[in-house]
Amino acid sequence: MITFILRRTCLALVVVLTVMTLAFVLTRLSGDLAISIAGPGSTQADVEVIRKAYGLDRPVLVQFYDWTRLALTGDFGSSFFFKDKVATLIAQRMPVTLSLGFVGLALALSISLPLGILAALYENTWIDRTATMLAMIGQAMPSFWLGLLLMIVFGLQLGWLPISGTGSWEHYVMPGIVLAFTAIPALTRLMRSGMIDALSSDYIRTARAKGLSRSSIIFKHALRNAAIPVVSIAAVQLGFMLGGSIVIETVFALHGVGYLAWESISKNDFPVVQAVVLVLASLYIGLTLVSDILNALLDPRLRGA
Amino acid sequence: MSAILEVEGLAVRFGPTQAVRHAHFTVHQGETHCIVGESGCGKSVTSLAIMNLLARNGHRHAQKIIFAGEDIQAYSDRQMEEIRGNRMAMIFQEPMTSLNPSYTIGSQLTEVLRRHRNVSQAEAEARAMALMARVGITAPAMRLRQYPHQLSGGLRQRVMIAMALMCEPELLIADEPTTALDVTVQAQILRLLAELKQELGLGILLITHDLGIVARVADHVSVMYAGEVIESGRTADLFARPAHPYTRGLIDCVPVPGKIKAGEPLGSIPGTVPVMKEGFQGCAFRFRCASATDACTQDVPRHEIGAQHHVLCHHPVTDKGSRA
Amino acid sequence: MPRLTQASFVIGLGIVGVVLIAALFGPWLSGHDAFAQDLNARLIPPVWMEGGSTKHLLGTDQLGRDYLTRLLYGARISLFIGVLTVITSGVIGTSLGVLGGFYGGRIDDAVLFLITCRLSIPVVLVALAVVGLIGSSLTLVVATLGLLLWDRFAVVARATTMQIRSLDYVNAAWCSGSSPLAIMRDEILPNIASHLMVVCTLEIALAILLEASLSFLGLGVPPPLPSWGLMIAEGKDYMFFSAWVIMIPGLALFTLVLGINLVGDGLRRAFGTQVIK
Numbered sequence: 001m002i003t004f005i006l007r008r009t010c011l012a013l014v015v016v017l018t019v020m021t022l023a024f025v026l027t028r029l030s031g032d033l034a035i036s037i038a039g040p041g042s043t044q045a046d047v048e049v050i051r052k053a054y055g056l057d058r059p060v061l062v063q064f065y066d067w068t069r070l071a072l073t074g075d076f077g078s079s080f081f082f083k084d085k086v087a088t089l090i091a092q093r094m095p096v097t098l099s100l101g102f103v104g105l106a107l108a109l110s111i112s113l114p115l116g117i118l119a120a121l122y123e124n125t126w127i128d129r130t131a132t133m134l135a136m137i138g139q140a141m142p143s144f145w146l147g148l149l150l151m152i153v154f155g156l157q158l159g160w161l162p163i164s165g166t167g168s169w170e171h172y173v174m175p176g177i178v179l180a181f182t183a184i185p186a187l188t189r190l191m192r193s194g195m196i197d198a199l200s201s202d203y204i205r206t207a208r209a210k211g212l213s214r215s216s217i218i219f220k221h222a223l224r225n226a227a228i229p230v231v232s233i234a235a236v237q238l239g240f241m242l243g244g245s246i247v248i249e250t251v252f253a254l255h256g257v258g259y260l261a262w263e264s265i266s267k268n269d270f271p272v273v274q275a276v277v278l279v280l281a282s283l284y285i286g287l288t289l290v291s292d293i294l295n296a297l298l299d300p301r302l303r304g305a
Numbered sequence: 306m307s308a309i310l311e312v313e314g315l316a317v318r319f320g321p322t323q324a325v326r327h328a329h330f331t332v333h334q335g336e337t338h339c340i341v342g343e344s345g346c347g348k349s350v351t352s353l354a355i356m357n358l359l360a361r362n363g364h365r366h367a368q369k370i371i372f373a374g375e376d377i378q379a380y381s382d383r384q385m386e387e388i389r390g391n392r393m394a395m396i397f398q399e400p401m402t403s404l405n406p407s408y409t410i411g412s413q414l415t416e417v418l419r420r421h422r423n424v425s426q427a428e429a430e431a432r433a434m435a436l437m438a439r440v441g442i443t444a445p446a447m448r449l450r451q452y453p454h455q456l457s458g459g460l461r462q463r464v465m466i467a468m469a470l471m472c473e474p475e476l477l478i479a480d481e482p483t484t485a486l487d488v489t490v491q492a493q494i495l496r497l498l499a500e501l502k503q504e505l506g507l508g509i510l511l512i513t514h515d516l517g518i519v520a521r522v523a524d525h526v527s528v529m530y531a532g533e534v535i536e537s538g539r540t541a542d543l544f545a546r547p548a549h550p551y552t553r554g555l556i557d558c559v560p561v562p563g564k565i566k567a568g569e570p571l572g573s574i575p576g577t578v579p580v581m582k583e584g585f586q587g588c589a590f591r592f593r594c595a596s597a598t599d600a601c602t603q604d605v606p607r608h609e610i611g612a613q614h615h616v617l618c619h620h621p622v623t624d625k626g627s628r629a
Numbered sequence: 630m631p632r633l634t635q636a637s638f639v640i641g642l643g644i645v646g647v648v649l650i651a652a653l654f655g656p657w658l659s660g661h662d663a664f665a666q667d668l669n670a671r672l673i674p675p676v677w678m679e680g681g682s683t684k685h686l687l688g689t690d691q692l693g694r695d696y697l698t699r700l701l702y703g704a705r706i707s708l709f710i711g712v713l714t715v716i717t718s719g720v721i722g723t724s725l726g727v728l729g730g731f732y733g734g735r736i737d738d739a740v741l742f743l744i745t746c747r748l749s750i751p752v753v754l755v756a757l758a759v760v761g762l763i764g765s766s767l768t769l770v771v772a773t774l775g776l777l778l779w780d781r782f783a784v785v786a787r788a789t790t791m792q793i794r795s796l797d798y799v800n801a802a803w804c805s806g807s808s809p810l811a812i813m814r815d816e817i818l819p820n821i822a823s824h825l826m827v828v829c830t831l832e833i834a835l836a837i838l839l840e841a842s843l844s845f846l847g848l849g850v851p852p853p854l855p856s857w858g859l860m861i862a863e864g865k866d867y868m869f870f871s872a873w874v875i876m877i878p879g880l881a882l883f884t885l886v887l888g889i890n891l892v893g894d895g896l897r898r899a900f901g902t903q904v905i906k
Contacts (some may be wrong), residue, residue, distance in 0.1 A: 012747070018746045026758055126581070136637075136894065140887035142838055144845045145879040148868060156869050202402040208358050209397075210417040211389035214382075224407045243751025244472055247842050253904060261754055262846065265761035273758050280751045288749070300452040 003294055012289045016282050018277060022072065023277040024064050027270040052078075060202055067274075076275035081267045086275045090257060094279075096166055097249070097256035101242045103172050104179030106226045107231040108241075109234060112184045113227075116191025120226075121218065131192065143178050143244075149252040150174045164253040175245075175252045190233055194226035201225075228298045235291035239284030309334050309508035310355070310393075314368035317347070317354045317532075323581040324350045324363070326532040326589075327617070329607070330549040332476065337502055339519045339540075341555075342529035344551075345578055348512045351529070355510075356395055357385050373475060394469035398481035400461035406455035411449035412463055418471045429471075438469040440497060459490035466497065469566045473505065480512045482548075493622050495522050496507040516559050520544065525613070528552050531589035532581050538614035548616040552595050588618065596620045611613075635898070641891025648704050648885050655701030661685075664853055667693035675873055687877055690860070691867060696874075699855035700881055706856045707837045707885060710771055714836040715829050723825060724781025727813055729783070730790025737885025739785065749779045753842060760848040770849050774836050785828050785902065789821040827902040830893030834886045841882055857882045864872040 034051040035042075051057045055066070070077065076086035119131035154174060155163035161170050198204065199222050207221045246258030253259065257276055264272035296302040308331045325347040340348045354365040355372075357380075370378050372393060378383070389395075396431045404413060414437075415429035424432075430449065437445035440463045452628040453461060462482060469477055479498065483491040499522055502509050511521060519526055519540065527537040528549065536549040540624035547553045557572030576593035588594070591601040602621045608616050656663060670693040674681045681688060687696040729740030759773045793799060794817070802812045841858030843849030850856035852863075857878040864874030896902075 011742075015742075015746050015749055019749055022746075022750065024754065027762065133637075136887065136890060140834070140838075140883050140890055141827065142841055142845075142858075142861075142882050142886070144842055144858075145875065145882065148861070148865065148875050149879070152868060152872055202397060202399050203405040205358060206397065206403045206465070206468075207405070208357060209389055209395040210420065211386045211391055212416070212420055214387060216420075221405050221408075225405070230406075239749075244753055246751075246754050246757065246845065250846055262757065265758050265848065268762065270762070273762075277751065277754055277758065279888070280754060281749045284751070285749045299407075301454045 001296065007049060008289055008292050012285050015285050016278075019281040019285070020068055020278055021064075023274040023281070024067060027274045030061065060249055071275070071278065076278075077271040079264070079269050079272045080268045081264065082272075089260060089272065090275060090279055092235075093255060093257045093260045096254060097242060097245055097258060100172055100175055100179060100245055100249070100254065100256060101238055103176035104183065104241050104245075105234065105238050107176055107180035108183040108187055108237070111180065112187035113191050113230070116188045116230075117195055117218075117223070119188070119192040120195030120199060128192075133223060135188045138181050138188075139185040141181060144247050144251050146181060147174065147178045147248060150177065150200060151252075164251075166253075166255045171252070171254060175248045175254050177217065177242055178248050178251075183241055187234065187237065189231065191226065191230050194229055195222060198222040199228040223286050228295065231298060232291040232295040235287045235294060236284075239287040242283055243280050307334055308332065308371075309373055310510065311369060311371040312351075312355065312367065313370075315351065315354060315365065315370065316367065317350050317359065317363055317365045319360075319363050319585065321583050323583055323585060324532055324580065325354065325365075326530075326585075327534065328354075328367075328529070328614070329534050330525075330527040330537050332508045332510050334475070334508050335502060335506045337499070337511055337522050337525040338527065339511045339523035339533075340527045340529055341513055341516060341519050344514060344576055346529045347532040348514075348529050349480050352395070352480050352510065352512050355478065356389060356393065357387075358395075368446050373459040378410055387421070388472075390417045390469075391472045392474050393476040393478065394472070394474040395478040395480065396462070396465045396469050396482050399457050400465055400485060403465060404461055406453055408452075409449065410453065414449070414464070414468050414471060417468055421472045432471065435466065436470055437464070440464075440467045440470075440501075441493070442467070458486055459494070462486060462490075462494055463497075466494075466501075470505070471499065473559075474507070476508045476510065477501075478510045478512075481514070482511070483518070484513075495501055498522065514598070516555060528555065531578050533589060533617060535590065535617045536615065538611065542611055542614050544624075546611070546614075548610050548614070548621040549590075549618050550596055550620070550622065551590050553622060632787055635895055637891045638895025641888045641893075641895060643714060644884055644888025645892055648888065649708065651701050652704035652708050655704065656698055659695065659698040661695035661698040663694065663698045663855055665694060667870070669693065672867060672871055677879070678873065688725045688873065690874065691863060694855075696877060699860060700789070700857075700878060703855045703857045703860060703878065704881070704885070706767075706850060706854060707840065707882070710767070710774070710850075711833040711837040711889075713771045714774040714778060714840075715832045718777070718779040718832060718836075719769065719782050719825065719829060721776070722779030722828075723786045723818075726783040726786025726788075727790050727817055727821075727833060730787040731794055731809070731813055731817060733791075737787070740783065744780055744783050747777070747783075752777050753839065756839065756843055757846060757848045759886070760843060765848055765851040767850055767854070770840055770843060774839055778832055778836060778839075782825065785824050786821060788903065790817055790826045793817065801906050821892060823896075823900040824902040827893055827897045827900055830889055830896060834889040834893065837882070837889070838886055 030112055034047045034056050055063060061073070067077070079086050080102055082089055097259070102209065115131045115134065119128040122128050151163050151174065154161045161173050165171055204217060204222055207217045245256060246261055248254070249256045249258035250262045257280065261273060261276040264276070307533060310332040311511070312331070313329050315325055316323070317325040329353050330338065330340070340351060342348050350363070353359050355370060359365060367378060369376050372388070377388065384521070411430060411433060414433040415426060418424060418429045418432060421424070433449065434445040437448060442448055442460060442463050448456070449563070456464065483494050486494065495518065498509060498511070501507055511522065523540045525538070526540050526543050527534045528551065529535065530551050536543065536547070536552045543552065544556065547556055551574070554572065554574040556575070560571055574593055579589060579592060581589065586604060587602040587603050588597070591597040594601070605617050605619060608618070608621055610616055667689070670685070670689050671691055673685050673689045675688045676683055676686050685695050685697065687700060690699065695802055725740050725743060729737040756773045757778060760769055763769055799812060799816050802816050807815070840849055840856065844856040844858030845862045847862060852859060860878040861875050864878070867883055868875045
């Protein structure tokens with residue numbers, strides 16, 4: 001178990017380093033960063049000043065080495081646009097994104113788990129078909145469009161919720177619903193197939209032969225086994241959701257990390273962009289690691305290994 | 306000896322497929338009744354049908370299924386739950402997968418007793434440990450805290466047996482309990498079942514495809530073919546005077562040391578078991594039977610050819626070697 | 630092969646067929662130019678609403694361009710991007726997956742590592758960053774999405790290759806002296822093609838959705854091209870007064886993606902493909 005955790009952690013670290021390289025390369029794709037930063041209408045002299053000021057005149061490898069070295073200590077340099085430390089900016093915005101992520105995940109789980117279980121219990125009936133259809137619809141729904149629809153209905157017509165911005169908990173309701181929608185189809189399917197597998201297993205037949213009640217069979221014996229992969233996938237889903245929150249934060253002008261990334265991309269603020277890519281990727285990597293360990297802890301067969 | 310289970314005219318259907326047609330047998334207290342047949346002949350389905358544990362697409366119908374004097378056909382799900390694991394228990398062929406991997410042995414053992422009896426967890430654990438010791442599990446206190454994957458197949462099957470005995474059932478249904486086990490473990494488990502039958506006065510319904518097992522443990526045998534019990538009788542009678550051509554064929558397939566000559570092929574039954582569809586008439590064995598006639602396309606009567614010896618055949622073999 | 634006659638599959642096929650025909654011929658038949666502005670006829674509602682006219686069946690946008698024509702043109706863009714992206718990502722992912730599954734060992738470790746890295750990259754964010762830093766164009770969107778969406782191809786190609794690499798017909802090919810490349814091309818690829826088909830449909834749907842998201846955020850297809858995502862973005866400012874400006878392209882997008890997914894799901898059931906992320 002300890003070696004397993006160590007091995008997985010080492011792998012995660014190598015992946016983080018690879019993603020760091022990618023994030024760095026990504027921001028150099030546009031050609032001459034100094035020109036982009038200086039913006040249109042700037043003179044050659046302006047560009048040279050900027051080049052010097054941001055250390056862009058040094059060899060690329062030196063820049064990469066410096067960035068990596070500092071990034072590993074949590075220093076991502078300064079934003080061009082916000083004139084602030086990138087790390088500070090991200091730290092300020094992160095709580096919003098994390099809150100959104102957790103609201104989204106909680107909503108997604110509270111809808112998809114019962115739905116998946118019901119679909120499995122009533123396999124091939126109208127309940128199952130409805131759940132499958134709902135998952136299909138959720139998968140095809142463009143999240144930004146769903147966001148706009150919710151705004152029109154709940155924000156404008158019913159007037160229940162604020163249309164956009166950050167401030168109170170109400171601001172998280174609609175974005176949370178939209179974010180949940182992106183995870184519900186996958187989680188529902190997984191819960192359904194896991195539950196169907198569990199219910200047709202030999203140990204469920206044993207449980208029935210023991211005369212256990214239906215609820216004990218479903219909730220104690222089947223669900224426990226079917227839930228193990230779902231719990232671990234939920235952690236991975238949270239990673240996906242944090243990475244995907246950029247669209248939703250932008251639609252609802254929710255000032256989280258995703259919104260920050262969008263602003264920075266529009267302003268060519270590359271230190272922020274590469275830092276956000278790195279932070280969100282690291283979060284995802286960390287969550288997959290948690291998911292693997294969780295999986296091993298929940299399953300007695302893996303626990304001893 | 307009183308009958309604990311009487312099954313008459315049991316039929317099970319999965320969609321259009323007729324898995325069991327005329328199952329007919331009686332299990333007595335303190336007796337092992339074997340159902341023997343090829344794979345796919347409906348013997349496992351028969352056992353599940355008695356417990357009412359058929360898959361959702363399975364439908365059972367019977368003239369009677371009398372358990373301890375009461376017809377349980379009309380029992381509600383609730384009533385069946387109360388009997389299962391309590392008065393009639395079951396063990397299965399696959400000990401590796403029949404225990405829930407997520408719970409300890411102890412929790413799975415005590416669960417069944419606490420479901421049916423009003424006992425404390427401590428009392429249930431005490432009973433579990435006593436039974437584990439009885440079925441030959443060493444260090445029961447330690448095993449109680451272990452998970453199924455930490456036990457070997459033989460141990461798991463012993464756990465299954467202990468679990469089945471937790472509530473002192475009157476009937477134990479064992480569906481190929483030793484098929485997945487090593488030969489030595491097989492013998493130990495069979496001996497254990499025989500001892501328990503003596504000690505507890507259990508009625509055991511043992512499903513198997515192995516005539517060797519039948520000869521060793523059975524008091525009574527029912528032979529199944531294509532969903533029908535085609536012959537039923539006391540083990541000694543049935544082996545000495547098999548009346549159905551299929552039973553004879555089966556017995557001829559078993560190599561007996563000293564009785565067959567080297568180089569001589571073993572007996573075999575030509576052909577394969579047909580799949581039964583709804584509305585099938587007559588004897589299902591007629592396509593493979595040497596003595597089949599036109600009469601065999603008609604429904605077959607049940608002949609009483611000796612004490613507790615029935616056969617389902619138009620042309621039963623009355624005396625060894627000669628045909629009626 | 631299980632039946633492909635399931636209602637949902639047929640419906641999906643119908644949707645995709647209609648959109649395909651509309652995308653191919655629609656822009657010519659609508660009688661309008663998708664780019665011609667008419668500032669005197671801005672935001673005319675669709676024909677069934679008050680103030681609509683039969684001249685513009687689905688009304689006009691904020692610049693007076695015929696909405697139906699733009700919608701049909703947008704179908705072209707969606708399908709174009711979806712298909713081209715999947716060709717790119719399919720080639721990358723399948724090559725990696727087959728290589729890893731076929732050779733195993735170190736090569737497979739490397740492929741698995743690449744898949745792990747790819748999965749940890751937030752797709753939308755990186756795609757936005759690339760387009761934002763380089764400048765939006767159709768080609769760039771296709772290239773970026775193509776380079777990002779190969780993971781599922783790799784996973785499925787790898788798993789299915791592993792299942793068949795030691796089967797008799799592959800061994801027979803070895804014995805007859807075929808080169809590894811020839812075996813992968815002639816024995817492996819045709820036999821995993823059905824599973825790759827399933828991934829293709831699901832990925833086309835995903836690419837279309839992503840393109841719409843990028844365009845919606847202003848970093849996808851550049852205006853004045855009528856991408857559905859861009860149409861929704863442009864209509865956003867008017868949606869509180871005239872909800873139809875976002876309803877029409879949104880519904881089109883939703884329906885097309887649903888249709889493709891239904892087809893993919895039907896194929897998945899028929900071929901028994903495992904596509905779990």
